[in-house]
Amino acid sequence: MKMTIYDVAEKAGVSISTVSRVINNTGRISDKTRRMVLRVMEEMDYHPNVHASALTGKKTNMIGLITPDISNPFFGELAKSIEDSAGVLGFHIIICSTDYQPEKETKYFSMLRQKQADGIIFATGLDHDDSVTALDDIVKSGTPLAMITQDKPLAPMDVVIIDDFLGGYTAAQHLISLGHKKIACIVGNGSTTGERDRIKGFQKAMRQAGMTLDESLIIPTEYSLESGKQAAAELFDRDLPTAVFAFNDVLSCAAIQAARSRGIRVPEDLSVIGFDNTILAEMTAPPLTTISQPIREMGRRVVELLIDEIQGKKKAKSKIVLSPELVIRQSTAPAKTRPQQ
Amino acid sequence: MKMTIYDVAEKAGVSISTVSRVINNTGRISDKTRRMVLRVMEEMDYHPNVHASALTGKKTNMIGLITPDISNPFFGELAKSIEDSAGVLGFHIIICSTDYQPEKETKYFSMLRQKQADGIIFATGLDHDDSVTALDDIVKSGTPLAMITQDKPLAPMDVVIIDDFLGGYTAAQHLISLGHKKIACIVGNGSTTGERDRIKGFQKAMRQAGMTLDESLIIPTEYSLESGKQAAAELFDRDLPTAVFAFNDVLSCAAIQAARSRGIRVPEDLSVIGFDNTILAEMTAPPLTTISQPIREMGRRVVELLIDEIQGKKKAKSKIVLSPELVIRQSTAPAKTRPQQ
DNA sequence: CTGTTAGCGCCTTCAT
DNA sequence: ATGAAGGCGCTAACAG
Numbered sequence: 201m202k203m204t205i206y207d208v209a210e211k212a213g214v215s216i217s218t219v220s221r222v223i224n225n226t227g228r229i230s231d232k233t234r235r236m237v238l239r240v241m242e243e244m245d246y247h248p249n250v251h252a253s254a255l256t257g258k259k260t261n262m263i264g265l266i267t268p269d270i271s272n273p274f275f276g277e278l279a280k281s282i283e284d285s286a287g288v289l290g291f292h293i294i295i296c297s298t299d300y301q302p303e304k305e306t307k308y309f310s311m312l313r314q315k316q317a318d319g320i321i322f323a324t325g326l327d328h329d330d331s332v333t334a335l336d337d338i339v340k341s342g343t344p345l346a347m348i349t350q351d352k353p354l355a356p357m358d359v360v361i362i363d364d365f366l367g368g369y370t371a372a373q374h375l376i377s378l379g380h381k382k383i384a385c386i387v388g389n390g391s392t393t394g395e396r397d398r399i400k401g402f403q404k405a406m407r408q409a410g411m412t413l414d415e416s417l418i419i420p421t422e423y424s425l426e427s428g429k430q431a432a433a434e435l436f437d438r439d440l441p442t443a444v445f446a447f448n449d450v451l452s453c454a455a456i457q458a459a460r461s462r463g464i465r466v467p468e469d470l471s472v473i474g475f476d477n478t479i480l481a482e483m484t485a486p487p488l489t490t491i492s493q494p495i496r497e498m499g500r501r502v503v504e505l506l507i508d509e510i511q512g513k514k515k516a517k518s519k520i521v522l523s524p525e526l527v528i529r530q531s532t533a534p535a536k537t538r539p540q541q
Numbered sequence: 542m543k544m545t546i547y548d549v550a551e552k553a554g555v556s557i558s559t560v561s562r563v564i565n566n567t568g569r570i571s572d573k574t575r576r577m578v579l580r581v582m583e584e585m586d587y588h589p590n591v592h593a594s595a596l597t598g599k600k601t602n603m604i605g606l607i608t609p610d611i612s613n614p615f616f617g618e619l620a621k622s623i624e625d626s627a628g629v630l631g632f633h634i635i636i637c638s639t640d641y642q643p644e645k646e647t648k649y650f651s652m653l654r655q656k657q658a659d660g661i662i663f664a665t666g667l668d669h670d671d672s673v674t675a676l677d678d679i680v681k682s683g684t685p686l687a688m689i690t691q692d693k694p695l696a697p698m699d700v701v702i703i704d705d706f707l708g709g710y711t712a713a714q715h716l717i718s719l720g721h722k723k724i725a726c727i728v729g730n731g732s733t734t735g736e737r738d739r740i741k742g743f744q745k746a747m748r749q750a751g752m753t754l755d756e757s758l759i760i761p762t763e764y765s766l767e768s769g770k771q772a773a774a775e776l777f778d779r780d781l782p783t784a785v786f787a788f789n790d791v792l793s794c795a796a797i798q799a800a801r802s803r804g805i806r807v808p809e810d811l812s813v814i815g816f817d818n819t820i821l822a823e824m825t826a827p828p829l830t831t832i833s834q835p836i837r838e839m840g841r842r843v844v845e846l847l848i849d850e851i852q853g854k855k856k857a858k859s860k861i862v863l864s865p866e867l868v869i870r871q872s873t874a875p876a877k878t879r880p881q882q
Numbered sequence: 883c884t885g886t887t888a889g890c891g892c893c894t895t896c897a898t
Numbered sequence: 899a900t901g902a903a904g905g906c907g908c909t910a911a912c913a914g
Contacts, residue, residue: 204907215885220909227910228883247655251592251601252907255890260592262635269621271820276617280610283638287645292652294603295636297624304628311633314588425823453824460826479612482766483794485801485826545891556901561893568894569899593891596906 203246212240223248254316263506264312266296266305267323272423273478274448274495275323278348281499282321289507291318302328309334312343319344319506325391326354344509348502349493350392351519358505359519360498364394367491367524368401371445371473374489374526376409379535380443380471384417384435386428386455387447395447398475402445417441421451428454436462442535443471449480452488456531467533477527486530494522544587553581564589595657604847605653607637607646608664613764614819615789615836616664619689622840623662630848632659643669650675653684660685660847666732667695685850689843690834692734692860699846700860701839705735708832708865709742712786712814715830715867717750720876721784721812725758725776727769727796728788736788739816743786758782762792769795777803783876784812790821793829797872808874818868827871835863 205223209216214233221227222237240246254260263286267275283293294317296308305324309331312320320343326332335355338345345357375383385402388395399418406413416439421431428451432444436458446452452474456466464470466486474481477492501520508514546564550557555574562568563578581587595601604627608616624634635658637649646665650672653661661684667673676696679686686698716724726743729736740759747754757780762772769792773785777799787793793815797807805811807827815822818833842861849855 206907216908217886217910218884221884224909230883233883247651249596249907250656251595252890253909254592255590255596255892255907256909257890258909270611270624271614271618271621273612273614273617273820276614277612279636280612280638283611283636284640292635292637292656294633295620295624296633297621299625310588315591315633425820450824456826457828479614479766480821480824483791483821483824485797487798546893547891557892558894558902559900562900565893571899574899590891593906594893596891596908597893598906599893 203244205246205248208237208240208244208246211244212237259318259510260316261291262294262315262317263291263503264294264296264308264317264320265323266298266308266320268298268300268325270295270297272450273480274476274493277478277495278323278499281496282503285500285503286507289503291503291507298324300324302331305331306334309338313338313341317343318510319346321345321502321506322347322357323349325350326352327391344506346502346506348498350394352393356517358502358509358517360502360505360522361394361519362493362498362522362524364397364524365401365404367475367493368398368403368445369405370401370524370526371398371475371491372402372405374528374532375443375445375471375473376405376411378443378471378532380441381411381535382417382441383413383443383445384419384441385413385445385447386419386421386431386435386451388421388423388451390420398447423448423450425450425454425457429458432458433462436464440464441470443473443532446472446474449474449476449478449484449488449490452490452531453480453484456484456486456488467531469536471532471535473532475524481527481529484531489529489532490527492525492527494525498522544585546587546589549578549581549585549587552585553578600659600851601657602632603635603656603658604632604844605635605637605649605658605661606664607639607649607661609639609641609666611636611638613791614821615817615834618819618836619664619840622837623844626841626844627848630844632844632848639665641665643672646672647675650679654679654682658684659851660687662686662843662847663688663698664690666691667693668732685847687843687847689839690733690735697858699843699850699858701843701846701863702735702860703834703839703863703865705738705865706742706745708816708834709739709744709786710746711742711865711867712739712816712832713743713746713750715869715873716784716786716812716814717746717752719784719812719873721782722752722876723758723782724754724784724786725760725782726754726786726788727760727762727772727776727792729762729764729792731761739788764789764791766791766795766798770799773799774803777805781805782811784814784873787813787815790815790817790819790825790829790831793831793872794821794825797825797827797829808872810877812873812876814873816865822868822870825872830870830873831868833866833868835866839863 298304339355432455474490477490481488639645680696773796815831822829
């Protein structure tokens with residue numbers, strides 16, 4: 201049942217180049233023959249062989265998505281949005297889950313180059329040196345690149361991020377408006393530009409309110425439930441704040457759990473604000489006040505940018521900065537005017 | 542810098558067919574030339590062009606994964622495991638997220654056929670008629686197929702499932718052992734074989750304990766937080782049980798939330814047991830007692846099965862049934878001997 | 883506007 | 899054990 205361009209040509213009574221031309225919308229063809237070829241293709245349920253055309257240097261309609269961990273709800277939702285948006289435009293996604301291991305990153309690079317992926321979207325850190333040199337190869341090959349949730353000027357590429365500074369600022373403002381003065385931040389490992397910006401935004405809001413963020417209340421940790429719990433536990437035992445700003449929803453859950461196991465009530469004794477607004481935020485108890493990232497839109501936008509470039513519709517790289525938004529649920533509450541009262 | 546088989550042949554002083562032979566481990570080659578060719582390939586960092594070899598009917602090293610929704614933690618973790626396991630064996634995954642829309646299913650089928658995916662893993666219902674006919678085409682093409690989390694005899698294919706009967710049985714047993722008598726089940730839309738088996742297992746345990754499962758306490762709903770909450774709410778308002786068995790972790794969260802908003806305490810007033818043991822189970826408050834599916838192992842096993850078949854190492858289809866396991870956390874507790882005491 | 887033809891990189895008989 | 903040559907399905911000059 202495998203139709204080739206020859207079958208179509210024969211049945212349409214034209215040559216294969218004519219068929220090829222209508223497929224690719226190239227060269228001049230009389231409207232009449234175009235329509236008839238189109239009809240024949242339809243009738244025969246013909247679909248061009250991707251590998252044959254890739255072999256001659258054409259597109260493969262495949263985009264690689266490099267992500268640290270699709271089982272993490274944030275990246276899961278992002279991947280889904282990217283897959284959806286790409287699908288509409290006729291592209292398909294190869295997932296590459298690095299599990300935070302830089303070696304895997306470089307492995308994926310070379311495999312994507314080999315398979316002639318039309319473009320690559322990065323959602324990982326790209327920290328390791330090997331990754332960077334491997335990246336160079338890809339850049340030289342001219343493959344369009346895009347980066348999401350992060351803005352590292354490693355190579356010219358499209359970027360879609362949120363205004364992390366604003367996110368940090370908004371979170372702080374919310375807590376401050378509730379009367380909190382002693383606020384801790386549970387941050388990640390500090391490797392992304394986003395994290396640093398969030399801290400800066402947070403500090404700005406504090407300063408504007410005439411406060412300062414105590415360095416000892418900035419707690420670095422890994423982005424996992426376990427390490428988050430541990431970090432929060434240590435903090436609470438050492439120096440209990442009245443509010444915590446956790447840098448993602450998982451860490452917020454961690455903070456809430458650590459609090460609960462110590463008899464600290466959320467939000468009565470401790471307010472917790474998260475980041476991302478993934479499905480987790482609705483699942484926790486109490487439901488999480490959090491800074492929402494427009495995940496679906498972010499996915500849609502990277503894909504648009506990248507595919508525009510793949511199709512040669514645009515050349516200049518662009519950066520899109522989306523706004524985060526405060527979503528108030530029930531994990532934050534006014535600070536008590538006096539402790540323990 | 543694109544190396545071809547010709548470059549290798551020239552540098553090695555042999556013909557391309559010799560090189561081809563060592564690449565594919567085919568035909569007879571002197572050990573000496575094999576080693577030298579291998580060395581040259583290494584030196585030149587040569588990697589065969591997948592498209593060219595696909596064009597001649599060889600493998601593409603790509604596997605399609607058809608899943609309803611990777612942003613759902615269960616499928617996210619499954620996808621990750623599948624991607625990992627496949628990666629180790631040199632295969633890559635194209636994700637196809639159907640969003641529970643059968644039309645998308647058939648679209649993906651045809652695209653995977655076109656791209657000559659070496660195999661396909663289904664994690665979706667395959668309910669729609671169109672999907673089934675489209676499936677036929679794929680079966681005829683001889684593409685190895687595998688199905689996970691479900692056992693529908695639509696076509697000969699490998700299957701990896703858990704013992705859902707046992708899962709339902711275990712859940713019931715746990716609740717019964719805690720003294721619960723009035724137990725409700727929040728099930729899905731009933732389309733999968735797994736669901737039906739769980740109910741059967743549940744009923745078996747009830748019967749063994751001399752009880753029966755009241756039909757009116759089997760609540761069908763969609764697998765989403767929203768509809769779960771609504772279903773639970775209606776149930777609670779109508780006829781409050783002392784325990785609920787929800788068919789996945791999301792529905793458990795829904796039940797817990799519906800309970801809380803009514804002042805029903807979990808687990809004091811109401812025990813809730815879930816299914817899947819996704820990351821959600823640890824995130825909720827209280828942490829969820831749930832029936833654990835060995836997600837990672839399931840992923841690994843389908844991949845092994847499918848790839849074995851792709852590589853012609855096995856022909857007969859096999860079915861692997863893994864055991865679910867009870868994970869006790871804090872959402873279940875002994876039934877009160879008397880209501881309201 | 884349309885047809886002819888030479889590759890793209892690799893696999894696979896068929897000879898040697 | 900190795901080489902030569904045709905073909906996989908399609909694109910892109912190059913001729914009409």
